Amino acid sequence: MHTFYITTPIYYVNDKPHIGHAYTSLACDTVARFYRLLGYQVRFVTGTDEHGQKIEKAALKAQKNPQSFVDEVAETFIDLAKKLDLSHDDFIRTTQKRHKVAAQHLWQNMMANGFIYKDQYSGWYATRDECFYSEDELIGGKAPTGAEVEWVSEESYFFKLSAFTQPLLDFYRKNPEAIQPASRYNEVVKFIESGLKDLSISRNSVAWGIQVPNDNQHVMYVWVDALSNYLTALNYPENDMAENAFWQNVNHVVGKDILRFHSVFWPSFLMAANIPLPKKVFAHGWWTVDGEKMSKSLGNAINPITLIEKYSVDALRYYMLKSLNFGSDGDFSETRLVSTINSDLANAFGNLCQRVIKFALKNYDGKITKPIKLLDSDKDFLNSFQKIVNNLPDYLINYRLQKICEELWQVIYNANAYVDQKKPWDLFKTDPQQCQDVLWVLCELLRRLGILLQPLLPEASKKLLSSLGTEINARDITALQTTKKQYALQEIQPLFMRI
Ligand code: MSP
Numbered sequence: 001m002h003t004f005y006i007t008t009p010i011y012y013v014n015d016k017p018h019i020g021h022a023y024t025s026l027a028c029d030t031v032a033r034f035y036r037l038l039g040y041q042v043r044f045v046t047g048t049d050e051h052g053q054k055i056e057k058a059a060l061k062a063q064k065n066p067q068s069f070v071d072e073v074a075e076t077f078i079d080l081a082k083k084l085d086l087s088h089d090d091f092i093r094t095t096q097k098r099h100k101v102a103a104q105h106l107w108q109n110m111m112a113n114g115f116i117y118k119d120q121y122s123g124w125y126a127t128r129d130e131c132f133y134s135e136d137e138l139i140g141g142k143a144p145t146g147a148e149v150e151w152v153s154e155e156s157y158f159f160k161l162s163a164f165t166q167p168l169l170d171f172y173r174k175n176p177e178a179i180q181p182a183s184r185y186n187e188v189v190k191f192i193e194s195g196l197k198d199l200s201i202s203r204n205s206v207a208w209g210i211q212v213p214n215d216n217q218h219v220m221y222v223w224v225d226a227l228s229n230y231l232t233a234l235n236y237p238e239n240d241m242a243e244n245a246f247w248q249n250v251n252h253v254v255g256k257d258i259l260r261f262h263s264v265f266w267p268s269f270l271m272a273a274n275i276p277l278p279k280k281v282f283a284h285g286w287w288t289v290d291g292e293k294m295s296k297s298l299g300n301a302i303n304p305i306t307l308i309e310k311y312s313v314d315a316l317r318y319y320m321l322k323s324l325n326f327g328s329d330g331d332f333s334e335t336r337l338v339s340t341i342n343s344d345l346a347n348a349f350g351n352l353c354q355r356v357i358k359f360a361l362k363n364y365d366g367k368i369t370k371p372i373k374l375l376d377s378d379k380d381f382l383n384s385f386q387k388i389v390n391n392l393p394d395y396l397i398n399y400r401l402q403k404i405c406e407e408l409w410q411v412i413y414n415a416n417a418y419v420d421q422k423k424p425w426d427l428f429k430t431d432p433q434q435c436q437d438v439l440w441v442l443c444e445l446l447r448r449l450g451i452l453l454q455p456l457l458p459e460a461s462k463k464l465l466s467s468l469g470t471e472i473n474a475r476d477i478t479a480l481q482t483t484k485k486q487y488a489l490q491e492i493q494p495l496f497m498r499i
Helices: 019-037 053-061 066-083 097-112 161-174 182-193 222-227 256-272 304-311 313-323 334-364 376-397 401-422 424-430 432-453 458-467 477-481
Strands: 003-007 041-049 090-093 116-126 131-133 150-159 215-220 250-255 280-284 287-289 330-332 367-369 486-488
Touching: 003 019, 019 041, 019 066, 019 250, 019 280, 019 287, 019 304, 019 313, 019 376, 019 401, 041 066, 041 222, 053 066, 066 090, 066 304, 097 116, 097 222, 097 256, 150 215, 150 256, 161 182, 161 256, 182 256, 215 222, 222 256, 250 256, 256 280, 304 313, 304 334, 313 334, 313 401, 313 458, 334 367, 334 401, 334 424, 334 432, 334 458, 367 432, 376 401, 376 432, 376 477, 401 424, 401 432, 424 432, 432 458, 432 477
Parallel strands: 003 041, 003 250, 041 090, 250 280, 287 330
Antiparallel strands: 116 131, 116 150, 367 486
16 A cells, blocks of 8 residues: 655744644645545644744743643644644654654764764854854844844754765755755755755753753754654654655655755754655745734734634635645735635535535435436546546645646536536426436536545535435545446535625
8 A cells, every 4th residue: 555644844832823834734634635535544743843942932931831831832733733624643742752762862873873973052043943043144133034143152962964965965866856846946955055064953051852862961952853753753763764654755844934954954864864865845835914924023923713713624725725836925815715715615616516406305305316328428527537536646746736726626617517508497397307317417526526625625525425425435536436326315514605
């Protein structure tokens, strides 16, 4: 069986979740569900990043001890995962014991292989980014991201990142799909080509972190700690990553702001520990609000839970995935969310389901039998799904989630046009048999659509498939190869309300 392992970044628990976090999670969840639909054995993992100076400071500000502070905020992310209806197989918290074991083991391996040494660090640190910057990287006294920096001068363990300049370049030249989109790949390769400097990977002025093995004066730099969560989730070090079927096909999905950590630091740490490198890192874009970055200080962060309670998680998921080419930036607007719900979800999709199922229930008691002979045009219509299924693997590999939405909605528009053209309400009066044939084609179409929409609209597709009488075990991709001879329809619950 094919395996697929997909990860979200683990979220900092210094603040409440906003729609940026929801976006990464929903996109990963959708991809995970599509792979499961295609018959892959999937592991989908998300979690929280709970150590480091940023969290330490946030706890101090909240006048709480760090552990009770992170316990509290982590709950809001666990709750978000529930409200987003995520299908994750695991939720990692970096304060868990299993994670400490994994992170320390990774460190010891890198150390044993000679890639860690002790020295003195002097340079700038931006707590907001949890990132070290050299003097020449600063712009107007701030980090290139705009974050405030402070001068740090302390004893530190260093990682020999410089030793990986050439190995990384060799790897990326051989594996151009290891970073997507292509523009990001080019950016990273250019950065590596400029030469990598050794990296400070411990702090002795920060207390809130995983202790460096055999040195209680230092905690690990939070990115070493955080990145190793991807191994924790596969039960490292107990499981050997070189032989782990999930690790062979891992995709890390991240926002563009943290691509460098994932495409330069992470593969270097892995090489230093003799662990095979990830198949792909995909960097998605950023959501702005009215053209501005979301931030606490601007007070413009949008709470995804409010939106879910108002409009449903299916609506939020669909709007976010269909509105942006995955990889590009976009501006979030509740007005556009509402107009998408009205046009694509309530009018085009919901209405199609309602009008077909209600009509069949009213006039045929919901019993719709397969026609003795199908028109060629109807066969073509039903076969249009096969093309989408054939394209799916390619779209998924390239994270073309918007394209998948477009293709499925094209089928929905065609189906609505089919209803308008066949006019079952007139046909019923003149030729009830032919009318039933038309309804069967539509039920069959809705069944196939319902199956393919499960990853995008988990709740709505469940309602649709239940009303069509499609058994739970007949909802995978192989069910598209069969036709159903007899439908016994049930009332359909409303899918999307017009707003
Ligand atoms: N803790 C690190 C990740 C460690 S992974 C080993 C982190 N956390 S974060 O909470 O700040 O961000 C998590 C993810 O949310 C990142 O991928 C980030 O890009 C994404 N987003 C945060 N704000 C966003 C938007 N406004 N728009 C889209 N995604 C954004 O970084």
